[in-house]
Amino acid sequence: MSTDADSAQVRVVVGRVGRPNGVRGSVFVLPLTDEPELRFEPGALLFAGPPADRELVVDELRFHNGKMIVTFMDSRSREDAESLRHSVLEVNVAAAESPEDPDEYYDRQLHGLRVVDPAGIEVGTVLTVLHLPSQDVLEVRLADGPIRLIPFVKQIASDVDLALGTVTVDAPAGLLEGDDLDGGE
Template sequence: MSSPDVRVVGRVVKPHGIRGELVVDVHTDSPEERFTPGAVLATRARDGASGTVTIAAVRPHTGRLLVTFQDVAGRDAAEALRGLLLLVDAAELTPSDDPEEFYDHELEGLEVVDVRGDRIGVVAEVLHTAASELLAVRRDDGSEVLVPFVTEIVPTVDVAAGRVVVDPPEGLLDA
């Protein structure tokens, strides 16, 4: 990958079965573009080592993907990839035409304030779960709170202004 500006499009969660298939959490709104047989993705392991993988097969599975990489055969080889981040060059990402859709990297780092304008923290990460997306908000004291990324709770996202406005129900931000 020539650019140091890379974006996470997936994370290997765990092996699935005994033939080397892997459960992958998707971190992109375009999995059909990123996760196709023959696609090559850059990788970063938990220890910081980088490399590439080539997708051999992919199929949906309970809100995630089951992916097989070329040259990964068997559960032991798959287990060694646990936690592997799957990356693309940011230059490859096309901007969304929908003002209500955002790439994770557009949200990460934005200041989070409540509807009164009081600072809550900064978006540290966007978590993709089977139920919905969550904003992991890092508070100034170092603690973290998870905020469901739904319009009722996050009515305003202003990427240009660097700000996310939240209207949390009572107790959501209590730590």
């Protein structure tokens, strides 16, 4: 028997439309997902935000020189493709969906988790995940107010327990000290 919780869906961002490619309606897409082949497979339903504000069905996905090119079923001309430029693309996914690798997480799974030290003492809350060129970083609001950036690497963020809603952080000296990132005192 299926429950509402089992079928709950959340909308997640998977890409941003760039410039048109050619004259047949294809567009370059900047993927904002680690699973572009899954999210942009032919037949996938996507939702384009402003300026397009419409539903799109993927007709074709291909890569050229390391760039992702997508053709949507209702996009058959350069003008159609141009109307999609700058749109953020989203998909609906099951709220309970997780990556196959048990050491990987979707950003949405980490938002709001409590950050605790190895002794289990709460030190803050995850605000967001930043994807920097060198590594992913957790933006954390500490319990006493300031915001800190904590590298999301196994040596520092040693354990994520989604059931408990915690990230265990063994922070090196000084990582949780210093000036507040949001301009506070």
